[in-house]
């Protein structure tokens with residue numbers, strides 16, 4: 001970094017001197033390129049610093065509002081390499097899809113602009129296939145076509161909108177009997193929210209009944225890796241479409257995701273996708289860098305093991321608890337949410353009569369400190385967040401998105417803030 005800055009300053013001064021001599025126009029672009037990229041170890045300028053954007057320590061988890069995850073070094077390198085060459089986009093999309101389908105043991109795959117895009121493209125595919133209708137019909141012609149998506153009432157969620165973008169209407173069911181009766185000539189899909197905490201109908205029944213009616217079944221498993229095997233568990237179970245977020249536990253690019261499943265559905269989804277102007281996916285462009293990054297992230301993840309990752313996350317949680325053991329009344333607990341964010345999280349509870357600061361205020365102090373730390377948003381909250389059940393008296397530390405060594409910084413800051421508030 002030092003070097004680069006110095007070289008830039010030198011170049012800037014040289015340019016000014018030349019301009020003063022009236023020969024600035026003789027500096028050809030080639031020379032500028034040599035000056036700024038001639039060094040083998042080119043490092044980009046830090047635009048967070050340049051723009052004044054605060055870098056954070058992510059002790060929260062894979063939250064989009066916090067830019068979710070960072071790509072492992074091998075993925076970052078693949079993205080940087082992909083940026084150097086233009087290619088034919090349709091070749092890249094097709095070959096990336098074939099590679100992913102093979103590695104993820106499903107019929108077909110595409111890289112989408114995130115799981116939310118996967119939901120929209122997959123819904124458009126169900127509509128297209130069930131109506132034998134061209135994809136341009138979505139969403140304007142939907143009122144005249146088959147347009148119903150069946151869902152359990154307990155599976156309604158904030159991503160409903162990603163399906164409704166296509167113009168579908170939800171038909172809600174509670175019991176298996178309701179579900180059987182909900183199918184009619186207007187049904188295009190049966191949608192399942194994999195991490196839903198309620199709902200009477202399990203995955204196998206959901207699939208079996210839909211298939212009895214010849215209706216495709218979609219599973220939103222966006223945040224449900226690890227375990228790594230979930231990448232094929234749901235397609236192999238019989239779901240016709242499954243979407244995953246690329247930028248959560250998979251640690252690919254933040255604006256990438258996967259849509260996996262049946263060949264005809266994926267082909268229709270691809271036809272609605274960028275670069276085709278007349279599909280609903282034209283605005284969901286995934287650039288070559290992110291397509292490559294998504295594939296590289298899958299290669300990276302498949303080289304990991306669930307046990308190794310879990311051991312590392314527990315080690316971080318233990319290290320933080322050990323640092324805090326002299327805080328009066330503190331009780332650490334490690335919790336692994338059941339489906340989404342299925343990794344160890346550290347919960348810290350204490351008696352606020354002895355440590356006179358509320359968890360929500362601890363979170364604010366860590367946010368305002370240097371370096372700025374974000375604790376899990378369930379901290380001090382009574383409602384569940386992503387499978388984490390918390391309360392006003394609990395600090396929640398998400399350790400899985402920490403960079404190496406950051407567990408020590410989080411522990412030190414928590415200790416500073418808590419010990420300062422201990423009542424003698």
Ligand SMILES: *Cc1c(COP(=O)(O)O)cnc(C)c1O
Nearest residue numbers: 114115116159222223245246257
């Ligand atoms: C995060 C999430 C999404 C959206 O994923 P993106 O990749 O950010 O588009 C969709 N569904 C569920 C259940 C999620 O958790």
